[in-house]
Amino acid sequence: MQFPSTPIKALTALALVLTASAAFAEGEVNIYSSRHYDTDERLYADFTAATGITINRIEGNADELIERMRAEGANSPADILITVDAGRIWRAEEAGLLSPVASEVLDTRIPAALRDPAGHWFGFSTRARVIFFDKDKVQNPPQTYAALADPAYKGMVCMRSATNIYSLSLLSAIIANDGEEAARAWAQGVKDNLAREPEGGDTDQLRGVLSGQCPIAISNTYYFARAIRTEVEGLTAADGFDRIGWTFPDQGGHGTHVNISGAGVAANAPNRDNAIAFLEYLASDQAQAYFADGNDEYPVVEGVALAASVAGLGSFTRDDLNLAELGRNQALAQTIYNDLGWK
């Protein structure tokens, strides 16, 4: 009878045909990335054109990519891990998945606060967490993150869910700068000021300003800059986009909270030299412009021109807290939010 044997054949065939073709050949670099911007494709293509090194990539959530690297162990094909926040790249370092890189190019071009002191990871672009507000409704917008907890703004503040990485990073930075107790009081104060239960993404916070629900909203710069550059539903001129004002918080204090797109070389990288070459390429003026522009972010290298949409936001002083602190305090930040009943 054929029936029972068919699955056996099928399984055998699958096992033979579908096993992985390992990507170890010369002239390759394998990237595990949680960046997923179509504009990065051009960046990769330029690198290949300039160096002849082929890029293989998998995109996914950083924590899942980290799990995959961890499981793959010594035979992992990953050369580079790219994450879109400092907390995750720090976590990969903690798990022993990244190896230190000593590169004169990277060390001189990337500011010290935006890279691991030991060279496990480097930031290649930044985005700032900024306070947006409705100019018609808010005459005295908050100038600091601390002010968001001021009872004067009761019922006016919109923020993302506490489990979102941006909310966690911001609270992690406050823990690092002002201590756990101050952070706890801040989270409670902001919760009391919420205009609505936390919901949606950053773009939704901005849309909330225009629909009238959120006199004050916290969002990353690039979502706003994107709406300047192209048409984003709910954020067009017809929706009243010009009503949105913004302040870069803490200009007189620690500086505005930023996060990074960061990358590090894998501990078991089969193409280590190519990996370092790729990171150095990312720090070049040309790549910096692309890497930042594609997602309306800030380049990390001094002197690289900003995209018009980003330049229009004005200049600001960055919080120079070393970003490793964001990773270190992230679990505590989530604990605080949970304790206070944040959604």
Added chain:
Amino acid sequence: MPIFRHRTVSLLSKTTGPMTVSPAEKPTIPIPGRVMRLGLGPIAVLVAAICLLPVVAVLVAALTGSFDTWRHLMATVLPGYALNTLLLCASVAVGAAALGTAAAWLVTMTRFPGVRIFEVLLALPLAFPAYVLAYAYTSFLSHSGPVQSGLRGMMGWGPAGYWFPDVRSLPGAAIMLILVLYPYVYLLARASFLQQSASAFLAARALGRGPWYAFWAVSLPMARPAIAGGVLLAVMETLADFGTVAHFGVQTLATGIYQSWFSMGDRTAAAQLAFCLMTVALFVTLLDRQNRGRARHNNTGKRFETLSPMPLRGWRAAGAIALCAVPVTLGFVLPVIVLAQMAVGSGQDVTSPRYLHFIGNSLILAGLAALLTMAGAMALRFHARFQAGRGPRAMVEIARLGYAVPGGVIAVGLLVPAAGLDNALDAWMRANFGLSTGLLLTGSIGLMLLAYLVRFSAAALGALDGGLAPVPRSIDLVARTLGAGVPRTIWRVHLPIMAPSVLTGALIVFVDVMKELPATLILRPFNFDTLAVQAFRLASDERLAGAAVPSLVIVAIGLLPVVLVLRTMSLRGRA
């Protein structure tokens, strides 16, 4: 009797020739049971073992770490998460059962204007990933969306001070999930109604009972295994759902897993929560088993007959149309319109080579996974049918668990043992032959297919349950008495009878894999993008307009097999 037509078993198996049960004819190839066990048994054991792997990996991870985070979660958010999970599952179970069964009964047992079209349309929401529906409805109904903005403009309302239901809420999430999950119940119940012998129904009618009574007392209980199977699938899918609830800010056990894992970086706590989720799933499955154990309905009529559908007129016809139109409109037509509007001008070119690559990859994965998963499920299910004892049945239940576990957890649960195996093989080959084999299974399509097998076996098994339940045990016995071995019995007797269920199951797996995201994302080989991956890339960058394009393509491709299977089933059911 003019109101029904007769058919014999042999007519059902047209494609493979008549299976006569005449004692005069000797079976051509008598195969002893032992030979069969050598074939079916090991495959069933292998499939169950693969399905058990991630469970064990999760259990090991859960028990080998500290319980500090667990205690923090228990003291703060976990009770609320559990309650939300419970409420969500209960609402989805009730909603999907009522909607799916009513719709299935209407299209198979009655006739009203448009019934043939509704028969197909009702299955279409299945093609929608729940998270895409969630995206579509939030952008449509949120405070800044067209509906509320329009209302504010029309009524002169301010930004606050009026009431509008919040789609980002637990009831909102329940409605989304009901809309995409009721087709499970609909498809399985429909297959069962089509397969049902009419004699019991007719007996009730002949005894003077009305058609509605006969439905409640006869047809419904006979279809119960199929309905329960569909509801079980819906509930398990709800347990595993992360995309919808996360988008709506509804906190469930599944979001708790990701919070521990992603936000707190605590894999142990994530594993502990995943284990909780599996326990809940096991409990639900056992509850379902026990329920079915009490009510066993086999067709005992000697012949399979099909009923002539009952014509509905007047308000009854209008009611039937309304009942079918509501889920089709809300679960398919409206979201397609919303997405199509978003998609226009989003700059995503479906005809570009890039998109053809996505489509090709999605099709290959879904097609292979449907074949493999259905084959594995059949091995398990038939093994349990022909092999007495608890073992074979326990194996079936184990294989179901994966459906209630978020794909990301399954993926990591498989990655760990698979990569371990790869590395062990590599070390052995290096030691003995000086040859490095690297990672063979990890990062291959093969491991993805195994993940789909683990994740979606329950869908295939559910369909098989529904198809097998009404096949009387006496048929097995007759075939065996006549010397037909188990494979022959399956091939010549069971499969022809239950072909609609097999097709339905394979279809559900195909569509599920098309929509599947987390396991696909993490297990795929380098440079292997699918439609779901592309939708994810755009959506996670908050480019929902762009994400609408691959989502619509997923839906469009899902439609094809849905229509195909339904047509095949209709032809068979009405032949």
